[in-house]
Amino acid sequence: MIVNGITVSPPADPRVSLLDLLREELHLPGTKKGCNQGACGACTVLVDGERILSCLALAVQYEGREITTIEGLGAPGALHPLQAAFVEHDGFQCGYCTPGQICSAVAMVEEVRRGVPSHVTADLAAEELLLTPEELRERMSGNLCRCGAHNGIVAAITEFAEAGR
Amino acid sequence: MTPFRYTRAVAAGDALRQGGQAGARYLGGGTNLVDLMRETIERPEALVDVTGLFHAIEETADGGLLIGAAATNTAVAEHALVRRRYPLLSRAIVAGASAQIRNMATVGGNLLQRTRCTYFYDNEGSRCNKRRPGEGCDAIGGFNRIHAILGASADCVATHPSDMCVALAALDATVHLGSTRGDRRLPLTDLHRLPGDRPDVETMLEPGELITAIELPPLPLAARSTYRKVRDRASYAFALVSVAAALEVTDGRVRDVRLALGGVAHKPWRAWKAEEALRGQPATEEAFTAAALAELADALPLKDNGFKIELARRTMVAVLGELAGAGA
Amino acid sequence: MSMLEDAKQAAKGMAQQAVGKAIQLAPDSWMPGGRPDPLIREQHGQIGRPVSRIDGPLKVGGQARYAAEFALDGMVYAALAYSTIARGRILAIDTKAAEAVPGVVLVMTHENAPRMNKVPLFLTDQKAAGGVDLPIFQDPEVHWNGQPVAAVLAETQEQADHARSLLRITYEEVPAITSFAGAKAKGKHPGVFMGNPLNIRIGDAEEALAAAPFRVDQAYETPRHSHNAIELHACTVAWEGDRLRVHDASQLVAHTAWSLAQVFGMEESQVHVSSPFVGGGFGGKCLWNHQVIAAAASKLVDRPVRLTLSREGVYRVVGGRTSTEQRVAIGASADGTFEALIHTGTVAMSPHNQLPEPFILPAMSVYGANAFKLEVDVAYMDMLANTFMRAPGEAVGTFGLECAIDELAEAIGMDPIDLRLKNEPDKDPVTGAPFSIREVEKMWRDGAERFGWSDRAPVASRREGEWRIGTGVAGGTYPYYRMPGGAARITLRQDGHATIDIAAHDMGMGTATAQTQVAADRLGLPMDAITFNYGDSTLPGVVLAGGSQQTASIGASVIAAHRLLVKELLQLAGNDSPLAGLSVEEVGGLDNGLASLADPLRHETYASILTRAQRGTLVVEGTPPPPLETMHWSMHSHSALFCEVGVNAVTGEVRVRRFLGSFDCGRILNPKTAASQFRGGIIMGLGMALMEETQFDERKGRIMNPSLAEYHLPVHMDVPEIDVIWTDVPDPHAPMGAHGVGEIGITGVGAAVANAIYNATGRRVRDLPITLDKLL
Known part of the structure; x- marks a missing residue:
């Protein structure tokens, strides 16, 4: 599989989750372990551009796929625009759910462009979806934040999404 | 997690041969199975990854839809034909879990989700007849706010957690099954079992059988359908009660209806009695209420979940009213 | 702000820079008869600016370890x-x-x-x-x-x-x-x-x-x-x-x-x-x-x-x-x-x-x-x-107290805010101590105006479709604490860079950022000339990140170290310095060095002093006095919380539609990070109000929902835009005039939500969380 542009081998032990492969074997701990049970979203990474939970993903299942983690989006000094927007809008406090929020949001904006409906989409037949605050909040609800940075997260994602339109 | 062998099936026959071996389980997106393996509630010796098979979502000759079992939840929810012809299915799927999980989870895996009963999950500290048949059920005298009001037994009061299945139950979906012994089909409403005295046996699947597809029949009334989910927070929570419904009203009377409930039973609960009570009746709140009450007549509350009876009634009436209003 | 005003502001800023003014050193005690920390009055430095977190890039980049x-x-x-x-x-x-x-x-x-x-x-x-x-x-x-x-x-x-x-x-x-x-x-x-x-x-x-x-x-x-x-x-x-x-x-x-x-x-x-x-x-x-x-x-x-x-x-x-x-x-x-x-x-x-x-x-x-x-x-x-x-204590105590006040207000037929203000004490009701600061009335009035409290509808009278709408208020409170044990080390380098070492913590409160701002103002240095080290037991101090006391503890510790630093600098500066003859009380930090308070032109940079003294570094460690201020004054923060909810008439589901927190917490050091602390506390309070419960099975004494799937925290969809305002009136008896703001946010929120639900539905729910089954 390819992680942030680098080819890596899947683990020998099929029990290893994609999350643990990243954190423990590839030393990319930017992807976070918050529950290891698919309930918090901190481990969100992009697989071929789509957001998934790496804690529920057996790494062996992702052979041949392209994985992007927070480290692959941008780094201090060369931040991804959404990363920079998170800093500007104070979209975090402790920073632990942050990589998952950011990865999730990058893919979420694409989902809206693609027209994937959400629980709050009024018209399923609509050709084009608008990223209203309500749509944004519903679509980001798989990423928990205990510090309560929700308003800043929404502001950061809104700025990023509008800049990309 | 107990050690296991992992293989990725490249063809259906290959999958069925491997999946037919003792101790083998099919693996979809892993969103439920991997979690349960980590809890050591599930301990398969081998996993046969079937995510590479049966992705397609295709129209059938009779105007229905055939959904490959490995299609992701997102792929189904966003499919144009699903959105247009079976909106309640799209709505049910996007009411469930989170976008990340829906991107991973497959249709087949969603059907085989196991309960969220917290005593079932407490592998080491609580008794559960699902995990160890015969040892007893700690949920019956414990926290059972999220548990079943319909079809439960003295051995198990768990609920089925899927949203998607509730919509499928309402849609008269058929499950396509394959095994080395041959293929067969089951109505979705017959796939899941009520707990009875064997709550550990949750479906009618036979050993080694693989869900290969879901077939939706053509159902014009489903174009006017919806799914309403009631839960403890605004998103990313399992249903306390959910209602999937499709309604056709002609001249103020219910010509046809499909109704199913989630969060109330060990299986997605097709509301046959309510449907029966409604057909031909005036599309009024009184009739909707009477139908809902007919369905809930056998409901039995536990210590904490009596509210679900009232909640299910109100939600059914509201959903039917909404659909009737939309058609007026 | 118009362009003209922008230009005026800029000109004013330049003029101030040209003249400059050193900031007097803080006293090492805020006892009666003492004087307040001069930084309280400082309006042109880093304090009060919405500085983004200095560790932000590391966190958003996944590089924080x-x-x-x-x-x-x-x-x-x-x-x-x-x-x-x-x-x-x-x-x-x-x-x-x-x-x-x-x-x-x-x-x-x-x-x-x-x-x-x-x-x-x-x-x-x-x-x-x-x-x-x-x-x-x-x-x-x-x-x-x-x-x-x-x-x-x-x-x-x-x-x-x-x-x-x-x-x-x-x-x-x-x-x-x-x-x-x-x-x-x-x-x-x-x-x-x-x-x-x-x-x-x-x-x-x-x-x-x-x-x-x-x-x-x-x-x-x-x-x-x-x-x-x-x-x-x-x-x-x-x-x-x-x-x-x-x-x-x-x-x-x-x-x-x-x-x-x-x-x-x-x-x-x-x-x-x-x-x-x-x-x-x-x-x-x-x-x-x-x-x-x-x-x-x-x-x-x-x-x-x-x-x-x-x-x-x-x-x-x-x-x-x-x-x-x-x-x-x-x-x-x-x-x-x-x-x-x-x-x-x-x-x-x-x-x-x-x-x-x-x-x-x-x-x-x-x-x-x-x-x-x-x-x-x-x-x-x-x-x-x-x-x-x-x-x-406060998070759950305010639930009972502030709900009861709402019930009493209704019984009397008084506005609940008026009832609260009617019972404003003029001194601590239990100890009799004077309040160090108390802008509670302003806090309530500002909040009520911004929220539009006067538009409140009678009980169970507003409805939009399936949703019954209601508003409610409650007060919150948290004390000012400063625990003994603070200590800080300042290391000043010949190149004019200062490092502050203290065994304090930043769990996301913004400690490092706010304290760097404070140190910049105290020392007269730009923020990038300061390193704030924390989170390490080998550093000085025993500073608990608890009781919202870090701001005061770190502030007092740095003040103590700073006085020692300046004292040593003046000694090193000697008679050849423009600062010659000035005492610690007569100088302050300005433009990368020290200057006379009376005549800012008498100035020498840290680099100059240390170079002349042939010192590579100057290291001092200060210990603040015991927290006697809390014995002389009754020191508390307060909040006025305004909530609007919708309660679904069919399902009993509650959605918080609007929320405003108006705070009286002394001076706010960094409005960006402080607002996040307030909001964070409020959101945890929304969870407490509506969904959070650790299920303890009394048959076996076992927690049954040890999971983020079954213990519900608020998700994005549960969190509306939360408005926060503050009085920003400094507490003269606290370092920087500031109170810690980590805990005040959650207090009172449960009651504000419950009181709003009552206004929407006519139902009093007196046990948390207020789940939908209690409203059917």
């Missing part, structure tokens, strides 16, 4: 097994199958663990950090359902987890007290908090209540809560000879180092605990069993150990907020004056900790009354030690 992210050579992974009984003893642990798992290097139980002392219980000594006053792996006794009973070490986490699942543990169970009713039947005990009995009697409150023309007398209940920081509790530990190195997720590194030294019979200096990044704390990231188990196991195998608790493990090992049963009774005269204020009740508590959830704290300071009866009793249960969680 948390406790479980230090990979050490030869490290093994740990997994814990937990008891499934509440009380009894371990008869046997069959470890054979586990030990046979490839990769397993150790199974540690009470039978082979090294002999260790008990962890000193928090609050029993200045540096005591323990959450539970029980031995760890020293005997077969089981004291709570979920107690760690075995640890497995293996080469990989997968191996350790699997081996752990193969342990077979048998117990001899003995009767346990696992129900609250059973515990109360065994007898209640008086609550004592930080040495003070939680029992206040002023006048005869019951008699005054009975005689009052208006009264409420109601019971309120709050359930157990869990902190649920998203970062799992974790540590990476290694023995380096006779020294113990701990990478921890901690809000008390110095306490932890000292306490671990007691456990292993070592010198404090032999234990090094660091915690540069903490993925949320809220009172939970303290010293629990897991760090001790990791260190003990590491000692046995002589290899570094990583121990990350599973999410279930966090619930089993780390205590949470306990449940409360409260009675609030208020008697009032016709004009609303409180004749009697009664707040009493019982909390569940384990016998092995020190926190009888002190829910009467708000009633001790917020309102005046002619008679008080305030009392917390405890009932002991066999359960994991309950502990401090964001605003212990």
